[in-house]
Amino acid sequence: MRIAVLGDTHAKIDKVRKELQKLKPEYLLFTGDHFADAKKIASHLRLEFSGVAGNCDPRSTARQEEVLELAGKRFYLVHGHQYGVKKSLNSLYFRGQELKVDAVIFGHTHIPLCEKFDGMWIINPGSPSLPRFGNKGSYVLMEIKDGLLIPQIMYL
16 A cells, blocks of 8 residues: 655645656545645545644644554554654654554654654655755655555655
C-alpha cells in the first residue's frame, strides 16, 4: 500500500497535487493547517484520506488527533502544536508509546523528518508550500509492503 503524507499546505496545493497525481498513492494522511486542502486533493485524486486540524484551522470540525490502522500498521496522526514539537519531540514520542503505534505522524514545524526510535517511526512531511530553514518543499511517501513500513521524504 502506498500512502502520501502531507500537511502545512496553507492553501498552496497545485505543485504537490500534480506530483501526487503522477505517483498514484492509495491513501492520503494530512497533518493539518488548511484541512480544506486535504479534502480538495483527495477529491481530485479520488483518494480516501484521514486528516487532523492544525493550529491554522480554527473553524475546522476536523479532529485534533486520530489513531488509525492501515494495512496492518497503527498510526497516530496529530498536528503537533499541542505537544510543543518546535521545542522537543519527547512528549510526542511518549504519546506514541502510550498508544502503541508503529508511527507518529505530525506537522507544524514545516521541517521534514523520518526517524525510527525504539521501533516506532516519527514522521513529519514538512511543507510542500512553506518550507523552513532552506529546505525544499516536501511530503512523505510511505509504502507498507510485506509487513514493513518504509517512509521516504520526497522533495518538490
